């Protein structure tokens with residue numbers, strides 16, 4: 001019987017030294033494995049008398065059970081210790097400010113276009129506008145026809161379109177189809193803005209991208225006037241720039257508005273002196289706008305004798321450039337982290 005106690009003591013000593021699960025597996029094999037020490041004793045039982053064999057057999061079985069139970073307990077303990085150790089090493093205090101995190105870990109940030117888009121949305125939300133969305137892949141009807149641009153109308157050439165092979169679907173060339181979808185979904189009075197990506201097969205330069213961003217706006221009700229439109233656009237610009245900036249409104253042609261206007265900013269990059277962004281003219285086109293054409297209201301199943309409204313389509317990339325003094329629209333989407341990481345705060 002002493003032999004069992006000695007074996008158990010030896011086992012305990014070996015187990016205490018085990019640092020990993022592999023060490024424990026080795027101890028287990030050495031003591032209770034097929035070729036282990038306890039089995040060696042059991043093999044010796046066959047040469048003994050029946051009484052002795054019975055007592056020693058029971059004792060070696062119970063030793064084996066004790067050892068296995070001890071190993072299981074040790075493994076559980078080992079796992080818990082390893083988890084505790086990892087937790088004390090790998091942790092992050094999510095309440096730390098950006099300033100502290102920036103010393104070692106980098107935190108995610110917003111793209112300048114998203115920052116400006118959110119600012120514009122917040123300003124319109126505060127004035128009671130809803131936010132609508134629309135698909136990037138549009139059909140001819142929503143992008144052109146319902147906006148009073150029938151097939152073969154020369155205005156289709158104003159925007160170079162990426163068509164799909166079926167010649168019926170296209171990548172939307174402006175956010176104006178959101179007007180059509182807005183009218184389909186809502187009864188007047190309503191007012192909403194709809195931001196998003198738009199696509200045109202354009203020659204690229206400092207102020208022209210092929211994939212850029214607009215935010216559409218539309219308000220329909222009774223007795224809406226150009227004065228309402230100017231009020232909302234002025235409120236937008238003074239909130240975004242937080243100071244008076246020079247703008248000019250001039251007549252502009254869009255088949256879906258009448259009368260139509262274009263609004264320009266004085267180029268904030270050169271102060272109006274002339275640069276590559278404003279093509280040396282001192283002004284940058286900000287948006288197109290006007291009073292919704294009666295035919296467009298009819299396409300939206302709104303009676304133009306009862307209701308009228310205004311709409312605008314604002315270029316978000318150029319607004320972002322003016323807001324942050326960015327001198328080339330192509331910086332916005334070339335994926336250079338050194339550029340985007342300058343804009344983090346909201």
Ligand code: FA5
Nearest residue numbers: 174176208209212254285286287288289311312313315
């Ligand atoms: C339109 O897209 C009309 N849908 C706007 C509109 C809506 C008029 C509702 C009336 C009523 P335009 O093509 O001018 O219009 O584009 C509007 C604005 O998008 C421009 O003023 C400019 O700020 C911006 N923009 C146009 N083309 C580009 C481009 N290639 N890259 C970056 N911004 C552009």
